[in-house]
Amino acid sequence: MGDIKVGTASWTDRTLLDSGWYPPEVTSAEQRLGYYAGQFPLVEVDATYYAPPNEQTTRLWAQRTPPAFTFNVKAFSLLTGHPTKVSALPKDLRPDTGKPNVYPHDLSSAAYDEVWSRFLSALDPLAEAGKIGSLLFQFPPWFTIRRSNRQTLLEVASRCKPLRVAVEFRHASWFDGDNRDETLEFLRTHDLPYVVVDMPQGHRSSVPPVVEATSDLALVRFHGHSERWTSKDIHEKFGYLYSSAELSDWAPKLRALAASTSQTHVLMNNCYSDYAQRNAAELIDLLSGEDS
Structure with a gap:
């Protein structure tokens, strides 16, 4: 079985800081990242979706974490075709527009x-x-299965080389009927890691939890099952604490996934209070067999 790394999609969320998960003496940004990295081997940087990072910040992240620590970095919204606040762009690259949000074609x-x-x-x-x-x-x-969007995936991967690109879909067309096998085969052919998601079903953005690997790296992101998935309040959307039974049901699936890869990254994205940290720690225990 390949290596499984478990972590969360945040270490600085305000509700996490207010939850008491960090010890009272851990107060600075450096201390918080150091403490987090002492608990988990992996983290997802979510803030980079909302604004591009700067090199000084990423250098500090590298310096403040152990040698084997791993960062998965979420791509800036503009680069995935999402609406992006003009104010999030570097000042010298902002288009002359009265719109608050822009898309790639606006630049x-x-x-x-x-x-x-x-x-x-x-x-x-x-x-x-x-x-x-x-x-x-x-x-x-709205990124549906079609030839032009498959080409977009290849262009994205080419731009990012030698860094690895992991692909998460938010439209069920990629998995409807025969499309499921076609999608997975396309990703395998081009060595693109596919992101398995656990999320509420029945919504426009819902995709099924297809547990498959398409590369030597597999990723699984747990978004929770909040009944308020469509809320614009991010904490209502992701404020879901997985039960022990739910995590126990996932443990053998994750072991089976890891058996077909060199490395599997599991991220708890239910980032409200310390829910993600609690669930990640419990999942680590389950995967190590302590609670089996």
């Missing part, structure tokens, strides 16, 4: 390429330290 090709370049170059300190597991590209609900 010149040169400006769009420069956003890509700056996003990737800001990750150099983490890459040089060997601490990037993958770049998470979570595509929007």
